[in-house]
Amino acid sequence: MKRDSGLQPERTNLAWNRTALASAACALLLLHVAARRGWGLATVPAVCTAVVAVTLVVLGRHRHLSTTGPRVLLLVAVLVTVACVSAFPLVTLP
Template identity: 80%
Template sequence: MKRDTGLQPERTNLAWNRTTLAAAACALVMLHVAAERGWSVATVPAVCTAAVAVTLVLLGRHRHLGATRPRVLLLVAVLVTLGCAGALPLVLSGPR
C-alpha cells in the first residue's frame, strides 16, 4: 500500500530553504558590522552565524541521512549559542 504524502515534502523543503536564507542574511549583516568595527571581536558571531548557515544547507540537502541526530542538533545549538552570546555585547555597546 502506497502512502500519499501530499505536499508535505515540498513544504519541508521550502522551510529548510527559508531558514537557511535567514541564517545567511544574518551572517552577511554580522560580517558587515564586523567590517565596520575593524574585524575585531565582532568577527566571532559573524563566523558562528555563517557556520550555522552552512550547516543548515548541508542538513537541508541531506535530511534523509539523519539530520535529527543528537550530535548534529547539538552542533547547531552550540553554534547558535556562540553567535548570540558573541553578538550580545556588540548590540548592547551600541554604534561606534
C-alpha cells in the first residue's frame, strides 16, 4: 500500500526555497555594502551568506531531509553565525 504524504513535502520544499531566496537577497545587499566600502573584509559576510543560500538550495532539493547529516546542518549554523557576527560592524558603523 502506498503511503499518502499529502502536501507536507511540498510545503517543506517551499519553505527551504523561501529561506534560500531570503539568504540570497541578504548576500546581494551585503555585496552592495562591501562594494561601497571598498571590498576587503566587508566581503566575508556576503560570501558566507551566499554559501548559506547555495547550501539551502541543495538541502531543499532533497526529498528526505532526515537523511541530511548533522554535519551539514552544523555547517549552515556556523556559516550563518559567522555571517551575522561579521556583518554587525558593517551595519552599525557609519
